Every structure is written in C-alpha cells, then in structure tokens.
C-alpha cells in the first residue's frame with residue numbers, strides 16, 4: 291500500500307487581512323504539531339517568517355521576492371518535492387502536514403493547480419483545504435478595489451473573518467452577505483467569536499474551485515514593493531514622528547506596510563503593521579532587531595510622499 295498523502299492547507303487572504311496572526315494562533319494548537327509552514331512574501335525583504343512564533347517540532351521556511359502563483363510557482367513546487375528529505379531528522383520526515391501562506395496578492399488558483407497536476411507533488415501531497423482570511427473592517431472596500439481579493443474569496447473552502455472587533459456589527463453583517471453572494475460554497479467563520487478547532491483545516495463539504503477572470507496585467511503589474519533599511523538604532527522620537535505622519539501616506543495606494551524596527555534603548559525588535567488606512571499599534575518580537583527594515587507594497591502611490599515619510603525615520 292502506498293503511504294498516505296500529506297495534507298496541504300493553503301492560507302490566503304489580501305495584504306494585511308490577518309493571515310500571519312491566524313497562523314500564530316493555529317501553530318499553538320496540538321493539532322498543528324509536526325507542521326511544515328511555507329511562507330511566501332511579495333517583498334524582497336522577507337519579514338513574515340520572523341513574525342511567526344513556532345515550536346521546535348514545527349518547521350518554517352520562506353519563499354520571498356514574488357508570488358507563488360506566478361514568479362515563484364516553480365520554487366514552491368521544488369520546495370514541496372524536496373521537503374521530505376530537506377526537513378528530515380535521522381532519515382525521518384519531520385512533518386505530517388503543510389501550511390502554505392501565500393502573499394496577499396496571490397491568485398490561489400495556479401497554486402491549487404500545481405498541487406493537483408504536478409505528478410511528483412500530487413503523488414505525495416493532497417490539498418486539504420483553502421482558507422481565505424478576510425478583514426472585517428476593510429474587506430468590502432478591498433473587494434471593490436483589489437481584483438486579487440476577489441480571486442481569493444472565490445477559491446476559498448472556508449472564509450475566515452478577522453478583525454470583527456474593529457468593525458460595527460452592521461458592517462460585519464454586510465460583508466458576510468457579500469461574501470455569501472461571491473462564494474456561496476464557503477463556510478464563514480468569525481475568528482474572534484469561534485474557537486479554532488481542527489475542523490477549520492478541513493473543507494466543510496466537497497472541494498470546489500471556481501474560476502473568476504484573472505486580474506489584467508496592468509492591475510497586477512502596477513504593484514511594487516520597496517524595502518528600506520537602516521543599520522543603526524533609530525531614535526525613539528524619530529519613530530514617533532514617523533508614526534504620527536502615517537496619515538500622509540495612508541490610503542488604498544499603500545496596500546501594506548510592515549516594519550521591524552531597531553529602536554535605541556529597546557532590547558527587542560518592535561513590529562509595526564499598516565494596512566491601507568489603518569496603522570496598528572506597535573508590538574514587540576521576542577528577539578533583538580539588529581537593524582530596521584520597512585517594507586511597503588504599493589499600487590500607484592505618490593513616490594515623493596512615500597520617500598519623505600520613510601525619510602523621517604533616519605533624517606539627522
């Protein structure tokens with residue numbers, strides 16, 4: 291009898307929707323022991339793998355600098371093909387399941403196709419479930435403006451609604467109704483209200499993959515990712531001025547900002563997230579920063595304004 295195939299969970303959702311936050315919650319569950327996590331990031335400076343807290347029996351690896359749905363599809367296939375010996379101890383495979391976190395701009399359909407049709411992958415792996423995280427607060431506006439978000443909704447077996455604590459109940463209800471129209475097959479879960487159970491990692495019914503027209507080349511290619519690094523610790527008042535100036539760049543053109551900051555006098559790295567209009571309060575990592583990196587993923591932003599804003603961090 292051949293060995294059972296390894297289940298793969300595809301975790302997707304638009305930039306900043308809450309994928310990594312969910313992953314961190316999931317990885318603390320016993321059901322997620324022995325998990326290989328593959329994190330794909332759009333920016334060339336990968337930060338997400340540093341933001342994922344995991345146990346020693348979990349392996350986290352990253353694919354950065356493009357999307358697994360296009361530029362890095364071959365890299366994903368190679369990672370999966372090689373994983374059983376690359377992530378092995380004493381000749382024994384170190385994982386029993388795989389979670390792939392896509393970039394927030396990925397179209398899940400080509401990734402699902404690779405999983406299903408590459409014979410060397412399909413013989414070892416099986417798709418267990420596609421989870422799409424949706425931001426309760428910004429979800430409707432994102433869906434109206436960002437074609438990739440629609441593709442992610444369409445591919446979902448489960449729609450996981452994050453940030454319901456930030457949205458009014460009527461806003462959540464309107465989003466749920468919209469999601470129900472866009473993908474009536476997917477089960478909707480409010481991540482704040484419901485416990486994360488193993489059932490979340492399995493599809494609610496038969497797996498269905500529906501196709502929507504892909505975004506046009508123009509829509510995809512107008513996206514750019516810029517990273518900005520400073521090697522020396524940042525003065526706290528500079529960081530505060532930079533945070534205060536967030537409204538000068540915030541908006542739909544700033545799809546995502548992620549920063550790991552090395553602030554003078556702080557022993558631990560500080561993490562700051564921005565998603566379109568929203569800036570989240572800084573958080574600390576359990577590790578020193580050794581330099582600061584800010585990644586901005588933008589579509590049609592005023593570059594001068596962005597540069598001025600970033601400049602606040604290190605201007606003498």
Ligand SMILES: Nc1nc2c(ncn2[C@@H]2O[C@H](COP(=O)(O)OP(=O)(O)OP(=O)(O)O)[C@@H](O)[C@H]2O)c(=O)[nH]1
Pocket residue numbers: 303304305306307308309310311312338393394452453454455456481482546548563565570571
């Ligand atoms: N209030 C609130 N904030 C949340 C929730 N989920 C995520 N966030 C915050 O939203 C910001 C972005 O969350 P991430 O988990 O990094 O989002 P992501 O989808 O992984 O982002 P990308 O990897 O850039 O696509 C962070 O500051 C999180 O703390 C939630 O349920 N409630």
